[in-house]
Each structure stands twice: as C-alpha cells, then as structure tokens.
C-alpha cells in the first residue's frame with residue numbers, strides 16, 4: 001500500500017532547532033556574565049530510576065554548556081517528604097538559584113502536588129505548579145511547560161499558518177496534553193484532546209491537520225490513522241527491545257507516518273532535545289527575570 005506513494009514528509013529536526021535555541025540562551029548568559037550575574041538551575045531527583053537519572057544528567061550537562069550554573073541534588077528513594085520540602089524552601093530563598101526542577105515521578109510516599117506547589121512560582125522552571133498552570137489556562141504571563149513549548153516552537157519553525165487548523169492531541173496529562181491544548185488554542189487552532197477512554201480514536205485522529213502524540217504507547221498511530229499531509233509531532237519516548245537491542249520509539253509509527261504526513265518529528269532527535277532547550281530558555285528568559293534580562297518580544301524570534 002505504501003510502495004506507490006512518492007511523497008515523504010519533511011523531518012523537523014529537533015536537534016538542529018534545539019541548538020539554535022541554545023545559542024540564543026548562551027548569548028544571553030554571556031551578556032549577564034559581564035554584569036557578574038550567573039543564572040542557576042537546581043535539579044532534584046529522588047531515587048535511582050534509570051531513565052529519570054539520564055534525563056536529569058542531560059539537563060544539568062546542557063545547562064552547563066550554555067553557561068547556566070547547575071546545582072544537582074540526588075536524594076535517596078526513602079527521603080521524607082518533609083526533607084524534600086525543606087530543600088525546596090532553601091532553594092526558593094537561594095539567590096544563586098533561578099530555576100528549580102523536581103524530576104517526576106516521585107516515590108509514592110511523597111505528595112507530588114504538594115512538592116511542585118511548594119516551588120516559588122517564579123522559579124518553577126517546568127511551569128507545573130498551580131499558579132503557572134492556571135496562568136496558562138487564563139492567558140496570563142507565566143512559565144510554560146517545556147515539552148509543549150518545544151512542540152509549539154517546532155510547529156512555528158515550519159512557518160505553517162496554525163490559525164484554524166484542527167489539532168488532535170493524544171494524551172491529557174498535566175505536563176504535556178493539557179498545556180499543549182492551551183497553547184494551541186492560543187494559536188487559534190481548533191482542539192480535540194483524545195485519551196485512553198476515547199472511543200473511535202483512530203477516526204478522530206484522522207481528522208487532525210496537526211497530530212500531537214503524547215500517550216506513551218509505542219507505535220500507537222499508524223498510517224491509517226493519519227490524514228494526508230497532516231503535521232505529526234511525536235512526544236512519546238518508549239523503550240523497546242528489538243532483536244536484542246534497546247531502541248527508543250515514539251507513539252507514531254515513523255516509517256509509515258512519514259509516507260503520508262507533510263512534516264514529522266523523529267524519535268529520538270525530535271521533541272526530546274527541544275524540551276531541554278526550552279528548559280534552558282525558561283531558566284534564563286522566564287525565571288531569571290529578577291535579573292532584568294530582556295525577554296525576546298516573541299518566542300518566534302528565537303528560531
């Protein structure tokens with residue numbers, strides 16, 4: 001069925017775009033350095049989950065690459081909620097720290113909502129706490145979660161008019177699906193959010209001019225789910241063992257989808273690097289506002 005098709009999608013290169021964003025952040029950090037101001041990002045990880053440890057390590061490394069000071073806290077799995085809250089309280093007061101990131105998920109004995117809401121909203125670099133989430137919902141200024149922001153910048157990078165496009169978002173989590181819906185609504189898209197209980201999901205996804213896949217189900221979206229020339233943004237990161245080798249795949253079956261979409265993001269090398277770039281951007285342009293850094297008048301000019 002796929003053989004006779006001559007069209008293949010253009011790949012939206014997340015690594016390339018992320019490097020452009022990082023360059024802008026790096027320039028801003030050097031400007032600040034001349035005034036002896038050094039933006040700082042604190043990351044907190046609890047326990048030894050392998051994937052989370054890699055994410056946090058990469059975030060710290062990327063921060064250092066652009067000149068952001070990275071403060072990393074690795075706490076044991078059995079740390080008490082009280083001790084974690086105490087650490088956050090101290091980081092909230094610490095002038096060397098502009099952004100605070102708590103890697104999720106947290107162990108079950110810790111109330112994640114309480115922890116996230118204890119971060120000073122102006123240092124909530126992930127944009128997950130109640131004030132920033134609410135600000136996005138009612139169109140007020142606030143910190144925008146990194147992954148949806150990265151997806152939006154990827155969409156903007158291809159210069160497609162988003163106005164009136166039907167965006168189907170697969171997944172309704174607080175960190176990806178819901179904020180993504182709000183951001184695209186702001187771009188004047190028409191939004192449908194589908195999730196694990198949605199009936200007839202394939203037919204709904206097939207109506208999307210834009211598909212944002214964030215379900216965490218490997219290869220969920222196949223050729224027959226996709227409208228011709230749709231734009232596909234794959235947020236999913238799924239680890240599979242294929243022929244004895246570990247492989248990362250997204251929620252969209254890439255080889256099939258690239259034959260019918262107009263643009264598609266790869267996994268790896270798509271949304272992942274952009275998430276980290278947006279974290280650095282948020283640290284400097286959103287959270288370090290106390291340093292009076294000129295924020296770009298529009299995020300578009302970053303790309």
Ligand code: NAD
Pocket residue numbers: 147170171172173174175176177194195196197201214215216217220235236237238271272273275276
């Ligand atoms: P989550 O588990 O919190 O939410 C998943 C959502 O998908 C839920 O709303 C659920 O209703 C929906 N869902 C589950 N099964 C479904 C199905 N069969 N059909 C339709 N919807 C279904 O996950 P999350 O934190 O939002 O992350 C989603 C995926 O994105 C994961 O693979 C995660 O690793 C990845 N992720 C990637 C980045 C990145 O930087 N690239 C960042 C965050 C999350």
